[in-house]
Amino acid sequence: MAGNLTRTAGAVVVGGGVMGVSTAYHLAAAGVRDVLLLEREAGLGLGSTGRCAGGFRHQFSSEINVRLSLESIRMIRSFSEVHGLPLDVHVDGYLFLCRDAATWAAYRADAEMQRRLGARVDLLDAAGAVELIPGLAADGIVGATFGPDDGIADPSGLTNGYATAARRAGATIRTGVTVTGIAASADGGRVLGVETKEGRIEAPLVVLAAGVWSPAIARTVGLDVPVQPYPRQLVQTTDFAGRPARRTLVIETSTMFFFHREGSGILMGIPPAGAGPTFDTSPDDRFVAEELLPAAIRLLPAVEAAGLATTWVGLYEMTPDHHPVVGPVDGLEGLLVATGFSGHGFQHGPVVGKLLAEVAVTGRATTIDIGVLRPERFSRGELIPESHVV
């Protein structure tokens, strides 16, 4: 392999998840020559992207996340038309259910902010929520927010779609190549390329988009990226009487249990109680029996009759403030970082790739100001909390 791996590139993108392929496409489309994406697995989208639920929403608690969503969802919904490639997209909305006055007040305030920025969000009472999703246990619901332009798209379709678009724009994608570090100048001020198991590839620009595995690569140039792996297990059920007809993603905000119709059953998940960071992705039967199923039956009693069709675990890439780390690095010219999407990076893949290409070509992101997401915010204590982590 070393023999046919190029030794120089105009830009190297590390990681072939949704973030890496979107970035490779947008760099090449913006005129960056010889864009090379390196992915260590045998295929693309086998990290967090391939394990994700595919949801997209405008309903976040921070302005920057809403702004990213507005542009990214526009890009997801127009992807097929713009690129002439298939993408399965369902716009059946996200429904957040609130069961206490304080939470309901906070979600109403967030909805006001989301509307001010241009998103559509409706406020519903319990009856309105049940009208949308018949069979919901409505007792105790004091209010709900519904985003009619939120929805679900196919993670594999978007990842492979951007990979195809990137190749068409002139980028090269190589799988089975492990990046072992970033090469920097002797004074540490400039990126020279990447080190791989097959030797160095020189490049004036490196984009680190290796998901939850990014911190180890960043450390090779002394950069601390505070991203930790938190396993999340999803369960797909079999068909059952009373299964919702709509594909609306429903979230119980007191536990962050969620479900949406998928195939003939529902797909569901809940943050595991008290779990710490680990790269272990083994499914946990006790968690399903004692935490997930009781929460599911409480909210949608009909699910008790369903069988378990399949289950898997993927890694959330969590930062201390649940916002991603995106942008250039102070004092290290030629490095751009895009990681730590804290469980909502699938939907932001399109816009983040576009923003990074703007930074690479013009020196700054012009579509959206992403200064608040810069890597230095942690050492400077400038955290921007996000509470809607589903």
Ligand SMILES: Cc1cc2nc3c(=O)[nH]c(=O)nc-3n(C[C@H](O)[C@H](O)[C@H](O)COP(=O)(O)OP(=O)(O)OC[C@H]3O[C@@H](n4cnc5c(N)ncnc54)[C@H](O)[C@@H]3O)c2cc1C
């Ligand atoms: C269970 C679950 C459900 C989710 N649901 C949603 C959702 O509904 N909506 C949403 O928006 N987000 C969701 N997410 C989050 C979303 O999946 C991630 O935020 C997003 O996929 C991150 O994309 P990425 O490209 O940054 O990382 P990844 O997809 O993890 O890609 C990183 C890639 O880098 C590669 N790599 C790592 N190290 C190296 C190396 N040394 N050399 C070369 N390549 C390397 C990996 O193999 C991997 O392919 C969910 C995540 C999980 C786990």
